[in-house]
Amino acid sequence: MHAKTAEFSPELQELAQAAKLLSHPARIAIIKLLAAKKSCISGDIANELPLSRATVCQHLQELKNAGLIKGEISGLNVNYCLNVEKWRSVKAQFEGLFSLTIHEINCNC
Amino acid sequence: MHAKTAEFSPELQELAQAAKLLSHPARIAIIKLLAAKKSCISGDIANELPLSRATVCQHLQELKNAGLIKGEISGLNVNYCLNVEKWRSVKAQFEGLFSLTIHEINCNC
DNA sequence: TTTGTATGTCGTAAACATACGAATTAGCGA
């Protein structure tokens, strides 16, 4: 985070942070895969994406650090799944933004 | 955009692009200001944010290039306002993502 | 114990984002 980012309200910072998580197609793809339960094994996820294992792992860690997904070792594999609570909270934040009342009166554009 | 980003589906790319727009608190703040019509003059927007005029202008251009806001010269000032059509389309894209059915069956996490 | 497979971390290169002072453009009024 740039220093200046800290000068905005915590609400704005949190929403911006959530948006950043969704700002890469690989991370959205991972979320969709986990929601659909098509696969939750790390290697399978990597195989579904046009990126190297190392890069996919990096995106997985990012989502995990943000608490949006959970990982669990299962023998030689690692199962990931969506943290449904967190997902709902992110959803609620965006809904707050999108439910803004838009005042078009006096708009000259 | 990194080269690899192009290898994801257009839908994912578009949504990721929209999320990137919302990934900085200044840009969310600008959208909120414009929605509330508290101010739509460039300089006033800059005064509301803890950033220099040059930086705010840069964020405004980013939103404008993405089509999310429109700008119009009015004498010595420039009036900005939300592009409501585009805003609704972004909203619809996010709603699509958040309306994903989540399958928790077989989840071992 | 050795071998193989699945994951994750490290180091690093390249691209991109953020931030701002200085310079530039452009309208308005004296």
Added chain:
DNA sequence: TCGCTAATTCGTATGTTTACGACATACAAA
């Protein structure tokens, strides 16, 4: 015209993200 003000663009410094090969770890089965 001349100077004033508002807005944007330019140049540049700094920090962050993306991407991946190579290395490390850890379990499982031969």
